[in-house]
Amino acid sequence: MSFKRLLPLEEARRVIETNYTPADPVVVERGLDTALGYVLAEDIRSEIDVPGFDRSTVDGYAVRSQDLIGAGETSPRRLLLAGSVEVGFQPPRPLSAGECIAVPTGGAIPRGADAVVMKEYAHVEEGHVTFYRGVGLGENTMKRGADIARGETVCTKQTVLTSREIGLLAALGLERVKVFRKPVVALISTGNEVQNIGEIHDEYRVYDINSHALSALLREVGAEPLPLGVARDDYDAIRQKIICGLEL
Amino acid sequence: MSFKRLLPLEEARRVIETNYTPADPVVVERGLDTALGYVLAEDIRSEIDVPGFDRSTVDGYAVRSQDLIGAGETSPRRLLLAGSVEVGFQPPRPLSAGECIAVPTGGAIPRGADAVVMKEYAHVEEGHVTFYRGVGLGENTMKRGADIARGETVCTKQTVLTSREIGLLAALGLERVKVFRKPVVALISTGNEVQNIGEIHDEYRVYDINSHALSALLREVGAEPLPLGVARDDYDAIRQKIICGLEL
Numbered sequence: 001m002s003f004k005r006l007l008p009l010e011e012a013r014r015v016i017e018t019n020y021t022p023a024d025p026v027v028v029e030r031g032l033d034t035a036l037g038y039v040l041a042e043d044i045r046s047e048i049d050v051p052g053f054d055r056s057t058v059d060g061y062a063v064r065s066q067d068l069i070g071a072g073e074t075s076p077r078r079l080l081l082a083g084s085v086e087v088g089f090q091p092p093r094p095l096s097a098g099e100c101i102a103v104p105t106g107g108a109i110p111r112g113a114d115a116v117v118m119k120e121y122a123h124v125e126e127g128h129v130t131f132y133r134g135v136g137l138g139e140n141t142m143k144r145g146a147d148i149a150r151g152e153t154v155c156t157k158q159t160v161l162t163s164r165e166i167g168l169l170a171a172l173g174l175e176r177v178k179v180f181r182k183p184v185v186a187l188i189s190t191g192n193e194v195q196n197i198g199e200i201h202d203e204y205r206v207y208d209i210n211s212h213a214l215s216a217l218l219r220e221v222g223a224e225p226l227p228l229g230v231a232r233d234d235y236d237a238i239r240q241k242i243i244c245g246l247e248l
Numbered sequence: 249m250s251f252k253r254l255l256p257l258e259e260a261r262r263v264i265e266t267n268y269t270p271a272d273p274v275v276v277e278r279g280l281d282t283a284l285g286y287v288l289a290e291d292i293r294s295e296i297d298v299p300g301f302d303r304s305t306v307d308g309y310a311v312r313s314q315d316l317i318g319a320g321e322t323s324p325r326r327l328l329l330a331g332s333v334e335v336g337f338q339p340p341r342p343l344s345a346g347e348c349i350a351v352p353t354g355g356a357i358p359r360g361a362d363a364v365v366m367k368e369y370a371h372v373e374e375g376h377v378t379f380y381r382g383v384g385l386g387e388n389t390m391k392r393g394a395d396i397a398r399g400e401t402v403c404t405k406q407t408v409l410t411s412r413e414i415g416l417l418a419a420l421g422l423e424r425v426k427v428f429r430k431p432v433v434a435l436i437s438t439g440n441e442v443q444n445i446g447e448i449h450d451e452y453r454v455y456d457i458n459s460h461a462l463s464a465l466l467r468e469v470g471a472e473p474l475p476l477g478v479a480r481d482d483y484d485a486i487r488q489k490i491i492c493g494l495e496l
Binding site for chain 2: 003004032033036047048049050051052053059086087088089090102104106108119162163164166167169170171172173174175191192193194195197198199201202203204205206207208209210211212213214215216217219220227233
């Protein structure tokens with residue numbers, strides 16, 4: 001038996017670096033629901049405002065705040081109930097002075113209104129609403145584009161897509177997204193003593209741990225394993241496996 | 249428009265708990281390479297020793313340490329080279345007094361030997377090996393079962409399988425493993441204002457963020473999402489979706 005010379009790590013690195021130029025990462029399109037864990041290959045700019053309209057954050061009545069100046073338990077104000085907003089639809093009409101319009105949480109605030117009073121502070125009767133408190137300008141509202149403004153870059157290239165980013169991209173209505181293909185890492189287990197799992201145990205051999213542990217580890221860090229199996233301790237056998245891995 | 253009463257969280261919980269008994273988790277078998285992230289449904293006891301033999305941790309010569317007592321640069325000892333061990337195979341013969349056997353890293357140590365001298369401290373010539381230093385009992389060896397002893401419980405039920413556990417199970421030669429099926433979580437997005445992603449944007453509506461963000465989040469925590477799409481704000485529509493989810 002002749003013992004083999006071991007290649008020092010630095011020398012092995014040099015051999016690889018002088019003989020191999022890494023390819024540019026491949027860009028692929030993925031559906032949003034299969035993009036989790038991928039790395040974004042493009043900047044994502046929003047083409048819409050989110051929300052797309054001034055929105056009520058409570059169930060209540062859209063009003064002009066100036067109409068309720070001075071309103072209180074002992075000095076209520078009474079406004080004409082001029083209609084109601086349905087969630088998902090444009091308000092039926094703009095608001096005029098002396099009017100209010102019922103609006104649910106998430107509903108659009110009509111033009112002319114600048115605040116929403118919670119329903120708990122109002123009383124409806126005969127087409128009118130009585131208010132027992134005033135309201136600040138903009139109170140209980142959320143401005144169009146407050147979450148995401150049109151033109152805003154919401155995700156930059158190189159971002160790893162977690163559930164948070166998936167939610168952001170869904171908010172923009174994106175169905176597909178450009179990502180980098182996961183790095184594919186071929187694995188070769190070498191050694192005459194290495195047995196495949198599932199085979200009857202030979203006490204002088206060892207099971208192929210590395211293929212399985214490293215495949216799992218690669219998945220955990222966002223790469224795609226390509227296990228090529230066990231190569232005998234033989235120059236040509238190992239060479240053949242490497243060529244096979246490069247061609248796949 | 250009539251505003252709806254909101255069910256308090258505690259009341260909603262009570263309704264579910266009094267009307268629904270969670271099923272026992274389902275046990276399924278998975279191949280080792282698709283078991284990552286699953287929860288183990290059985291204790292795993294090793295049926296083998298790992299390694300399965302006393303193993304050399306260096307390239308060198310298996311010896312009886314007592315044969316080299318007193319060996320040094322100025323007082324070398326000479327032993328008969330009685331053969332060599334091939335990795336993955338039983339040693340060719342036991343070791344007798346006055347002999348040594350060449351053994352590579354990972355090779356089995358022959359019966360009769362109790363230590364390995366690194367090749368750097370030995371010189372081979374004409375069927376004999378000259379040693380320039382002694383060796384301690386057990387030096388450069390690893391006992392059979394040192395990593396995992398036969399009968400040892402290496403993973404317990406309820407363990408989440410990471411790459412570490414996958415490696416352990418591979419070391420035992422296991423091809424398949426019993427795990428709990430991932431919890432399947434059905435998702436219903438509700439609201440007349442909710443649009444599917446990919447649809448042309450209606451500025452008074454919002455895209456279905458929750459289906460996609462929650463699906464991704466469920467995957468991140470080891471559950472399996474079952475998105476059932478958008479239900480209109482309608483008792484029967486929502487009821488139908490829930491029934492559909494329970495039947496899947």
